[in-house]
Amino acid sequence: AIQMTQSPSSLSASVGDRVTIACRASQGIRSDLGWYQQKPGKAPKLLIYAASTLQSGVPSRFSGSGSGTDFTLTISCLQPEDFATYFCLQDYNYPRTFGQGTKVEI
């Protein structure tokens, strides 16, 4: 199975900060990667698919980049509602595998 490694596992930030989260695949996965946001007690929410395509309704301060093995999620100007945990997910092959998550805290 493809291993997805996120970094950092957690980070502290302030409202207005630019935040970057990395995700590395153990083998090339083209652009078959999505990013999800999860808040406590809630299901994950799709933010980005195909590595860089914003899901409908997601604010433009979220962006994704990368292909092959290295990917990045960027939040350009952190808002209070963005404090959450973020996961990457590869859909290149089965089994689908998630990164371990990055918790964005104040």
Add this chain to the structure above:
Amino acid sequence: EVQLVESGGGLVQPGGSLRLSCAVSGFTFSSYWMSWVRQTPGKGLEWVANIKEGGSEKNYVDSVKGRFTISRDNTKKSLYLQMNSLRVEDTAVYYCARDNSYFWLGSYYDAFDFWGQGTVVTVSS
């Protein structure tokens, strides 16, 4: 409005069985692949299984192969997960999710665009 509602979770002893259900509304259920995803504090999110629109194709993570069976009833707009020979390590919140396929720049990409609220499965003696 798209809604997915899981049910069937609970406390079960190791070796026991449980059947999860996911009732959907707000979209044409028979037109989408569907998945089960589970989450534990220790292992994070883990994709468990998915099933094609008509039920003819199914995929599983290795850890549940031979023990779990995913199925669907398109007439009832429902997804199921039959879990047998349950182990302590199957303890998790189980989510059903719509497994959407996006066509973008000449290729298809899959993503879970709608999720249920989750149902808790606890395997313990």
